[in-house]
Amino acid sequence: MNIRLQERQKEILKSIVEIYIKTNKPVSSEDVLNNSNIKASSATIRNDMQKLQKLGYIYQQHSSGGRIPLDPALKIYFEMIKEAYDVKVNHIELPKKYKFYDLNLLFQNLALLISQVLEGLVIFEYPNPKYVYITRVTVTPLTEENSVITILTNLGLAISRTVEIYGLPVSEELEKILNNALVGKSFEKIFSFLSTKQIEIEDLRITNFVEILEHLTDEFKRVRYISVGLEKIISKSQPDLDTIVTLAILVENDKIKEEFFTRLDFSPDIKVFFGKDINSKTLKNLAFFTTTYILNTNILGKVLFITEKYCNYEKIYLILKEYTSRLSEIISKNF
Structure with missing residues (x-):
C-alpha cells in the first residue's frame, strides 16, 4: 500500500472504487460523504480527491464532473480487501456443492x-509433471487383439489407452514389465526419457515400448x-x-x-x-x-x-x- 496516502485518503479511494463499481458513474465528493462513514467535510474530501488525482489513482473527465478510479486505485482497493479479511473465516456464503473424488x-x-x-x-x-508420479500400471485384456493399459498416479489422475497386443508379451508379463519400468517415476522424467528414447529394457518382445509409452502419456503432455x-x-x-x-x-x-x-x-x-x-x-x-x-x-x-x-x-x-x-x-x- 502506498505510504504517501493517509488513512482518510485510503478510505476515500476505497469509497470511490466501491461506488463506481456499483453505479458505473463518476463519483463526486458528495457521493463519498453520503455512502461512507468518513468524518470529514466536503471541502476536505475534495482536496483529498485532488491529491489522489495528481497521484494517478483517479481520473476526472471534466472539471465539474466526478472521478473514475484507475488501475492503481483498483490494486490498492484489492490489497485493502485482502488485509481486511481473515481467510480462515467465511464472510460471505460460499457454494459448497462440490466433491473431490476423481x-x-x-x-x-x-x-x-x-x-x-x-x-x-x-x-x-x-499439475506440474515434476510432481506427478506413477504408482501403478494395469494391463487388462479387451479382445484377442487389444488390451487396455491404465496408468495410475499419486494424485489420483488416471490415463487409460487401448493398444494392439501384436508383438507384445502376454498381459500379465507386460504389466509386470511396465510396473518395473515406470512405478516411482515422475512424468517429467518419463518425458525426458521419451525425448532421448534411451530404452533400458532388453526384452526383444518390447521393441515398441516407447511407442506404447508415448501413446499413454500423449494426452497428459498435450493437454x-x-x-x-x-x-x-x-x-x-x-x-x-x-x-x-x-x-x-x-x-x-x-x-x-x-x-x-x-x-x-x-x-x-x-x-x-x-x-x-x-x-x-x-x-x-x-x-x-x-x-x-x-x-x-x-x-x-x-x-x-x-x-x-x-x-x-x-x-x-x-x-x-x-x-x-x-x-x-x-x-x-x-x-
Whole structure:
C-alpha cells in the first residue's frame, strides 16, 4: 500500500472504487460523504480527491464532473480487501456443492464452478509433471487383439489407452514389465526419457515400448490447460470484437497461454493485473486474477481468472481463496 496516502485518503479511494463499481458513474465528493462513514467535510474530501488525482489513482473527465478510479486505485482497493479479511473465516456464503473424488474430473468441474459463480473466464493449469508420479500400471485384456493399459498416479489422475497386443508379451508379463519400468517415476522424467528414447529394457518382445509409452502419456503432455467461461465474460462484460478475438485465441491455443502466463506473476497469494501491466491495449478493460494450487509446499499448478475491470473484488477474492485452498488441502492430505 502506498505510504504517501493517509488513512482518510485510503478510505476515500476505497469509497470511490466501491461506488463506481456499483453505479458505473463518476463519483463526486458528495457521493463519498453520503455512502461512507468518513468524518470529514466536503471541502476536505475534495482536496483529498485532488491529491489522489495528481497521484494517478483517479481520473476526472471534466472539471465539474466526478472521478473514475484507475488501475492503481483498483490494486490498492484489492490489497485493502485482502488485509481486511481473515481467510480462515467465511464472510460471505460460499457454494459448497462440490466433491473431490476423481481428479480427472476435478479440474473441469472446479473451473466450471468458479466460472459460473464469478461470471468470468477461468484457465486451470494441469499439475506440474515434476510432481506427478506413477504408482501403478494395469494391463487388462479387451479382445484377442487389444488390451487396455491404465496408468495410475499419486494424485489420483488416471490415463487409460487401448493398444494392439501384436508383438507384445502376454498381459500379465507386460504389466509386470511396465510396473518395473515406470512405478516411482515422475512424468517429467518419463518425458525426458521419451525425448532421448534411451530404452533400458532388453526384452526383444518390447521393441515398441516407447511407442506404447508415448501413446499413454500423449494426452497428459498435450493437454496442459482447462479453459471455461469465455461465454460468461462476453455476456457480462460485452467487450469489443478485438477483445473477444484475443480471448478466443487465448482459450484455443496452449502455446499462447504459456506465453501469456509468463507475463503474469503466479503465487499462492491472489494478485490482480490489468491489460496495461502486460502491455495489452486490447485487454485494457479486463482484470486478471492469478493464484496457484499446491501439493504440500510445492506449487502444483496455476489458476487464472479473467473478468471485467470494475468487478466485485471482494467476492472474487473470497471465492478464489476458498476453492484453491480447499483443492490444495485435499490434494496434500489425500495424496
